[in-house]
Amino acid sequence: MLEGVKALAKGLGTTFKALTEPRDTIAYPEKRREYSPRFRGKHMLARDEDGHELCVGCGLCEAVCPAQAIRVVAAEAPTEKPVSWTNRYSVDYEVDLIRCIFCGMCEEACPTNAVRLTPFNELAAYNRLDMIADKEELLSPPVRR
Amino acid sequence: MIRLTIDDREITVPEGTMIVDAAAQLGIDVPIYCYHQALGPLGACRICLVQVEKMPKLVTGCTTAVQEGMVVHTRGAAVDKGRKGVLEFLLINHPLDCPVCDKGGECFLQDYTFQYGAPAGRYDEPKIHKLKDAPINDFIIIDQERCVLCQRCVRFMGEYVGEEQLLLEGRGVDTVVATVSHQPMDSQFSGNVIDLCPVGALLSIPYRYKARPWNLEREESVCPHCPVGCTTSVTSREGHVIRVEGRPVAGRNWGWLCDRGRFGYDFGYVEKRLLNALVEGREMSAAESTRTVGRWLDAALTDRGPESVAFLVGGQQTMEEAYQVARFSQEVLPGSRTAMVRTVEGYLPSGLNGSFQDIERADVVVYIGGDPYDAVPVVHLKVRERQRANPGLKVMGVGAYELTRDFHGAKNFTVKPQHQAAFLAYALAQAGTKSQAVEHLASQLGTYVPSLLNPVTPEEIQALGRTLLESEHLVLLWDGKEPEMESVLLALRAAREDATEVLPTFGPSNWRGWERAGIPAHFASLQTIIDDAAQGKISVLFVVGADLLRDYPDREQARRALERVDHVVQVGLFLPEEVQLYHAVVPGAGWSEVYGTYTNMEGRMQVAMATVQPPGQARPLRTYLNSWAHALKKSFVLESEWDPFDDDSGDFVPRESLPELRPVTVPEPSPGTPPGSLRVVGFSLVMEGGMPSEILAPRVPRFPGRISPQDAARLGFSEQGGELQLEGTMGKISVMVAPDRRIPDGILALPYGIHGSPLNQLGEGASVKAVRLEEVSLG
Ligand code: SF4
Ligand code: SF4
Ligand code: FES
Numbered sequence: 001m002l003e004g005v006k007a008l009a010k011g012l013g014t015t016f017k018a019l020t021e022p023r024d025t026i027a028y029p030e031k032r033r034e035y036s037p038r039f040r041g042k043h044m045l046a047r048d049e050d051g052h053e054l055c056v057g058c059g060l061c062e063a064v065c066p067a068q069a070i071r072v073v074a075a076e077a078p079t080e081k082p083v084s085w086t087n088r089y090s091v092d093y094e095v096d097l098i099r100c101i102f103c104g105m106c107e108e109a110c111p112t113n114a115v116r117l118t119p120f121n122e123l124a125a126y127n128r129l130d131m132i133a134d135k136e137e138l139l140s141p142p143v144r145r
Numbered sequence: 146m147i148r149l150t151i152d153d154r155e156i157t158v159p160e161g162t163m164i165v166d167a168a169a170q171l172g173i174d175v176p177i178y179c180y181h182q183a184l185g186p187l188g189a190c191r192i193c194l195v196q197v198e199k200m201p202k203l204v205t206g207c208t209t210a211v212q213e214g215m216v217v218h219t220r221g222a223a224v225d226k227g228r229k230g231v232l233e234f235l236l237i238n239h240p241l242d243c244p245v246c247d248k249g250g251e252c253f254l255q256d257y258t259f260q261y262g263a264p265a266g267r268y269d270e271p272k273i274h275k276l277k278d279a280p281i282n283d284f285i286i287i288d289q290e291r292c293v294l295c296q297r298c299v300r301f302m303g304e305y306v307g308e309e310q311l312l313l314e315g316r317g318v319d320t321v322v323a324t325v326s327h328q329p330m331d332s333q334f335s336g337n338v339i340d341l342c343p344v345g346a347l348l349s350i351p352y353r354y355k356a357r358p359w360n361l362e363r364e365e366s367v368c369p370h371c372p373v374g375c376t377t378s379v380t381s382r383e384g385h386v387i388r389v390e391g392r393p394v395a396g397r398n399w400g401w402l403c404d405r406g407r408f409g410y411d412f413g414y415v416e417k418r419l420l421n422a423l424v425e426g427r428e429m430s431a432a433e434s435t436r437t438v439g440r441w442l443d444a445a446l447t448d449r450g451p452e453s454v455a456f457l458v459g460g461q462q463t464m465e466e467a468y469q470v471a472r473f474s475q476e477v478l479p480g481s482r483t484a485m486v487r488t489v490e491g492y493l494p495s496g497l498n499g500s501f502q503d504i505e506r507a508d509v510v511v512y513i514g515g516d517p518y519d520a521v522p523v524v525h526l527k528v529r530e531r532q533r534a535n536p537g538l539k540v541m542g543v544g545a546y547e548l549t550r551d552f553h554g555a556k557n558f559t560v561k562p563q564h565q566a567a568f569l570a571y572a573l574a575q576a577g578t579k580s581q582a583v584e585h586l587a588s589q590l591g592t593y594v595p596s597l598l599n600p601v602t603p604e605e606i607q608a609l610g611r612t613l614l615e616s617e618h619l620v621l622l623w624d625g626k627e628p629e630m631e632s633v634l635l636a637l638r639a640a641r642e643d644a645t646e647v648l649p650t651f652g653p654s655n656w657r658g659w660e661r662a663g664i665p666a667h668f669a670s671l672q673t674i675i676d677d678a679a680q681g682k683i684s685v686l687f688v689v690g691a692d693l694l695r696d697y698p699d700r701e702q703a704r705r706a707l708e709r710v711d712h713v714v715q716v717g718l719f720l721p722e723e724v725q726l727y728h729a730v731v732p733g734a735g736w737s738e739v740y741g742t743y744t745n746m747e748g749r750m751q752v753a754m755a756t757v758q759p760p761g762q763a764r765p766l767r768t769y770l771n772s773w774a775h776a777l778k779k780s781f782v783l784e785s786e787w788d789p790f791d792d793d794s795g796d797f798v799p800r801e802s803l804p805e806l807r808p809v810t811v812p813e814p815s816p817g818t819p820p821g822s823l824r825v826v827g828f829s830l831v832m833e834g835g836m837p838s839e840i841l842a843p844r845v846p847r848f849p850g851r852i853s854p855q856d857a858a859r860l861g862f863s864e865q866g867g868e869l870q871l872e873g874t875m876g877k878i879s880v881m882v883a884p885d886r887r888i889p890d891g892i893l894a895l896p897y898g899i900h901g902s903p904l905n906q907l908g909e910g911a912s913v914k915a916v917r918l919e920e921v922s923l924g
Pocket of ligand 2: 367369370371372373374375402403406407521522523524
């Protein structure tokens with residue numbers, strides 16, 4: 001009996017001590033953390049100063065991706081409206097954010113520095129298909145608040 | 146035999162073997178750009194450097210033949226340094242644009258640079274710029290900056306194919322590969338330079354930017370377009386065929402393809418592809434159509450019995466599919482008949498069938514009826530290769546026009562259409578042999594004396610007969626036009642001491658395979674069915690894969706047949722000509738969509754894998770057969786795949802014993818073509834009459850017909866050609882013709898299966914009145 005009371009007091013003691021300690025959690029989403037500038041979140045496809053897409057659709061990101069999360073379909077770039085800086089571009093570029101392990105290999109493999117991992121990490125959806133980011137989406141990267 | 150040591154391993158190889166080939170036999174990979182076994186050594190690129198003990202410097206492994214006791218090192222500090230140096234030079238002016246290059250991932254310049262090259266270049270000066278992305282014909286694009294000047298492409302076209310359409314232009318660093326006079330390449334073999342180019346300098350236009358080696362699937366296949374049955378590998382990405390490449394088979398072929406086979410793979414995706422069933426003019430699902438067809442079959446069985454049902458197989462069906470048709474006909478509808486759709490009437494007994502190995506040994510090659518370049522293109526390359534190895538090879542042509550192209554010392558006997566069998570029989574008889582078979586043949590010739598269209602002396606005819614009888618390795622390529630030729634060939638075989646090898650150049654490409662599967666191959670079987678149909682004796686006619694009106698030699702009779710049959714059901718990839726004559730057209734699956742075996746002109750069976758799903762409602766044939774049987778409440782179980790391969794003959798269909806000799810028809814002395822008339826001769830042309838292809842469209846000849854330059858001048862055509870109007874019994878038809886110096890006066894050569902089928906409307910050998918169609922002025 002006495003043993004029991006002792007143990008209870010000890011337990012509660014720990015609990016009440018923790019109440020006064022500084023907190024490790026924050027009140028997300030009202031508050032957000034600062035991340036390291038090298039944090040690897042959702043992908044983006046970059047453009048050059050003139051607004052031309054940098055991606056040439058070489059598919060190296062696709063090849064290097066250990067999770068096979070990327071699909072690239074290349075094509076000859078349209079000539080009437082220059083979207084690409086060269087004559088080859090990607091018509092389709094998809095990243096499956098469920099498969100992606102955010103290792104950053106794609107970023108490293110990209111010869112034109114087109115695919116980059118942004119710090120954006122708020123990845124949630126009600127639907128699996130919504131977790132596949134297409135080219136449109138990747139060209140206009142979301143900004144982390 | 147020579148013994149040598151390569152990388153501490155001993156090997157014995159025949160004299161004259163190059164070091165690189167000896168190393169390859171040991172599984173040691175020596176890098177190579179310019180060398181190719183079929184083209185021979187050149188020593189232009191220096192990447193194959195190896196070290197040979199007791200030799201002061203590194204040597205090129207591709208130009209150095211092995212010697213007794215040689216000790217070779219293919220790796221080591223000296224060798225690696227040498228290769229590194231070579232690569233550094235090769236890369237000095239290279240644009241390093243791998244990310245936008247289609248070769249990326251399967252490029253030997255990338256591979257060897259990774260293996261042997263320097264991590265970074267030392268060359269800071271501006272690079273020399275050359276032509277990039279420039280088409281050299283409708284299928285191939287050149288990037289001169291990426292070229293390593295190995296000259297494989299130039300040598301292949303010039304030395305191997307014998308059509309010099311590529312050359313090296315300029316000097317030193319400015320050297321580039323270009324087409325002759327900067328004109329587009331029009332060789333039938335142009336596509337091979339894509340496979341040959343070790344780097345990304347020559348690339349395919351239809352495959353441009355379509356895929357990377359890591360996101361595509363490659364399956365082994367066989368080209369279905371002509372009877373050669375070249376071995377290919379089919380590349381697909383995301384369920385679409387996007388490329389066909391040649392697949393070399395060691396010791397058998399180099400993997401060459403003609404442009405038909407390499408670029409004509411898009412027939413599955415053309416607009417004409419049938420995606421839904423069409424029953425009595427109404428589109429419906431394939432499943433619904435099977436119930437309707439089942440009802441027709443049921444009615445035919447109860448009213449008129451199974452004898453009123455017939456199956457015709459044509460097109461590109463696999464052997465397995467033909468077998469399924471044969472079994473369906475025997476088991477579900479016993480009493481029904483099958484036949485295959487043929488364009489020519491000849492038949493070749495399998496006992497006479499030769500193989501491509503026979504061409505590699507040949508002393509004499511005789512073309513009968515047609516030019517292999519048109520009908521079976523890659524065989525032309527095989528004969529050329531033989532002439533390179535054996536310059537004494539005699540090539541002879543017996544046909545209605547000149548067949549032998551530019552073979553050295555070729556001899557042509559230009560014989561009137563339908564006289565070829567009699568002519569060859571005559572030549573054999575003149576040779577003075579004691580052979581009974583030939584005497585038997587000669588006795589049927591009576592007083593026949595051939596009159597040729599080109600100047601030939603009687604001695605030359607006699608010499609031809611003797612060559613046929615006496616040459617040790619004789620190969621004949623026969624186009625199947627004259628059925629009587631079969632007897633001449635049999636007699637020749639009987640009279641010769643050495644083997645007589647005949648290669649049939651006629652289609653359909655898989656006919657020998659269907660024959661093995663149980664579909665009668667003789668023209669007579671087809672003819673009886675068509676004639677019975679025309680007399681209203683057939684109630685349900687299934688046409689599988691063929692376009693009857695286009696392919697049957699007598700278009701009028703085929704139309705009558707289709708008109709009199711109660712229900713014509715077509716299973717195929719495309720709508721047939723005059724689709725209103727068919728009661729049901731159901732979409733079938735074809736090459737690259739179904740696994741199957743094809744038999745080529747050698748009688749060799751080769752397996753083609755399925756790579757993609759059939760589009761739309763298209764179904765494999767067995768699905769239809771099963772559901773038709775189901776509709777008849779009959780069981781039709783195809784428990785297992787049929788295995789066509791034979792225990793004794795391996796890859797080859799078993800050769801059967803030879804049939805009896807049959808009489809040769811002696812042609813009536815033909816009443817000379819009246820002035821202004823032309824005599825029609827058919828020939829097969831791979832670019833015409835097969836599967837539709839959008840990629841190939843620019844290469845399909847605009848003027849498929851051929852007439853002599855004199856006739857062209859008489860009719861008032863320019864050198865380019867024009868539209869000819871023909872008048873015969875069938876009314877008026879017009880065809881596009883061009884002058885060709887190989888055609889004798891009075892002959893009009895027309896390919897099978899061209900649009901509007903003038904050939905089977907006119908009839909083989911018909912004499913037609915021809916006039917030039919006045920140019921219709923526009924507006
Ligand atoms: S184009 Fe290709 S095959 Fe031709 S010489 Fe250049 S590298 Fe060789
Ligand atoms: S020669 Fe015949 S089999 Fe070979 S690629 Fe050409 S069409 Fe196909
Ligand atoms: S491969 Fe030997 S020199 Fe080119």
